[in-house]
Amino acid sequence: MSMQVGDAVSRLSHGELLAIARTKLLEVLQHHAVAAGVRLEFGQRRGVGDVDADLIIAADGVGSVTRTELADQFRPQITTGKGLYLWCGTDFALPSAIFTPVTTEHGTFVAHAYPYAPDRSTFLIETDETTWRNAGFDVTTENVGPLDSDTQSLKYLQDAFAATLGGHPLIGNRTRWLKFRTVTCERWHAGNVVLLGDAAHTAHYSIGSGTKLAMEDAIALDRGVREASSLEEALTAYETARRPGVEYLQSIAARSELWWESFPGRIDMPVDQLMVAYMTRAGKVSLERFAQSAPDVARRGLADYGDVRPDEVPDSEVGEWVLRRPLRRNGFTAPTRVADGSLRSDAGTAVVEVHVDSAWGAAADELIDGIPTASMVWLTGPPQRDAVLTRLDVGERLRQAGHIVVVEAPDACQSDLSAGLVSLRTDLVHIVDGAVIGGALDDVHAATV
Ligand SMILES: Cc1cc2nc3c(=O)[nH]c(=O)nc-3n(C[C@H](O)[C@H](O)[C@H](O)COP(=O)(O)OP(=O)(O)OC[C@H]3O[C@@H](n4cnc5c(N)ncnc54)[C@H](O)[C@@H]3O)c2cc1C
Incomplete structure (x- = not known):
């Protein structure tokens, strides 16, 4: 997997990329369904009222009509992302998965592209709403028919990403600009109807886990039905088994979505350092774990951060090393990245309690607008890990606005603070005694990015 900004490339060479075409996956699933005695019917839309069955599994996707029809029981919440x-x-296999931004006269577009067959790769291209309007894509989106592709956008993007495409075309399949919808539901079952997959929950595509979640749901539902003595018990067991894992991945996905929506602000980072920022963006992969799994990239990224040669970066205990680096920024210097408590009471320091859920929403905008143009901002707030990660994200926005930022957190979050420093989410950290509450780094889940 690689990150390419202009001519600079950061490449992770370990591990195999595994992928399967959707059509192939459906073929495999249909083959097994038929072998198990399922009668498949295609091309017909069904509602709950049309089906007479002991159990109705509504796996009808993100736009689930079943979820809407029974909304008073499932109590769904749907939020729409800001980006498009x-x-x-395209008709060739890229050598590896690649993330690459391109800036045109209208703004920045980022491609997430990966091969999935010997002669096919997926291209997923995202942008912000201003760029989308600047390029006239609000008009092309409005004019494209429901069964057609937005050929004007495809042509524009084919030219913009010509270097990555190497002369190959972008091929549409009812392709149009969309906004990602995140679905959560208070309940996934009502009577003999149960939601499964995207109908019940979605997770932003940048963590590539939606299909996995849907298939894991199916496995858990099957187990619930086999092991329980009543339908209600089976459906309750299914929901109890699946909720923690789904909600965990949804929280990672939400952070990842916001990271990509704010990506253009990081385009000037050295590319290996950007790769570290990407890998640690959602708090799922720790800096230490990344340094173990991709030592060369991590070493170069850390060297960029510490302004040293790569061979000066240690092989182990990188988190500690990160904290010991000196800071020189905007005329401000500090011997290490651990802020002295006395800075907090300096006249030029704005101490800000952060209680927002996200660093990029309206509440965060208000918080940031209210901060005086002080040279230093000291961010404090709740000890929960989630709150610390959000403080680091707020810190990144403030850094980009030119502030020197200190993020305060319990010592149990030291690993997040080190990752935050390398990823330019803060300049300094202040570590206080105390336990972190909730959501410690989970290395079991950390295998999937
Ligand atoms: C841009 C993008 C990229 C993604 N990339 C990845 C990835 O790399 N890896 C990954 O794991 N996930 C990825 N996902 C997520 C993944 O596509 C979904 O999570 C997954 O398809 C969900 O499966 P599902 O069966 O729940 O729903 P769907 O795949 O949406 O299937 C629902 C089916 O129900 C049918 N249907 C709907 N209503 C009715 C009705 N009334 N009667 C009969 N049939 C009906 C639909 O036609 C459809 O065939 C991506 C999503 C997006 C948006």
Whole structure:
């Protein structure tokens, strides 16, 4: 997997990229369904009222009509992302998965592209709403028919990403600009109807886990039905088994979505350092774990951060090393990245309690607008890990606005603070005694990015 900004490339060479075409996956699933005695019917839309069955499994996707019809029981919440994405393909296999931004006269577009067959790759291209309007894509989106592709956008993006495409075309399949919808439901079952997959929950595509979640749901539902003595018990067991894992991945996905929506602000980072920022963006992969799994990239990224040669970066205990680096920024210097408590009471320091859920929403905008143009901002707030990660994200926005930022957190979050420093989410950290509450780094889940 690689990150490419202009001519600079950061490449992770370990591990195999595994992928399967949707059509192939459906073929495999249909083959097993038929072998198990399922009668498949295609091309017909069904509602709950049309089906007479002991159990109705509504796996009818993100726009689930079943979820809408029974909304008073499932109590769904749907939030729409700020960015726009367009999903298409090309007719050759890229050598590896690649993330690459391109800035045109209208703004920045970022491609997430990966091979999935010997002659096919997916291209998923995203942008912000201003760029989308600047390029006239609000008009092309409005004019494209429901069964057509937005050929004007595809042509524009084909030219913009010509270097990555190497002369190959972008191919649409009812391709149009969309906004990602995150679905959560208070309940996943009501009577003999149960939601499964995207109908019940979605997770932003940048963590590539939606299909995995849907398939894991199916496995858990099957187990619930086999092991329980009543339908209600089976459906309750299914929901109890699946909720923690789904909600965990949804929280990672939400952070990842916001990271990509704010990506253009990081485009000037050295590319290996950007790769570290990407890998640690959602708090799922720790700096230490990344340094173990991709030592060369991590070493170069850390060297960029510490302004040293790569061979001066240690092989182990990188988190500690990160904290010991000196700071020189905007005329401000400090011997290490651990802020002295006395800075907090300096006249030029704004101490800000952060209680927002996200660093990029309206509440965060208000918080940031209210901060005086002080040279230093000291961010404090609740000890929960989630709150610390959000403080670091707020810190990144403030750094980009030119402030020197200190983030305060319990010592149990030291690993997040080190990752935050390398990823330019803060300049300094202040570590206080105390336990972190909730959501410690989970290395079991950390295998999937
Ligand atoms: C841009 C993008 C990229 C993604 N990339 C990845 C990835 O790399 N890896 C990954 O794991 N996930 C990825 N996902 C997520 C993944 O696509 C979904 O999570 C997954 O398809 C969900 O499966 P599902 O069966 O729940 O729903 P769907 O795949 O949406 O299937 C629902 C089906 O129900 C049918 N249907 C709907 N209503 C009715 C009705 N009334 N009667 C009969 N049939 C009906 C639909 O036609 C459809 O065939 C991506 C998502 C997006 C948006």
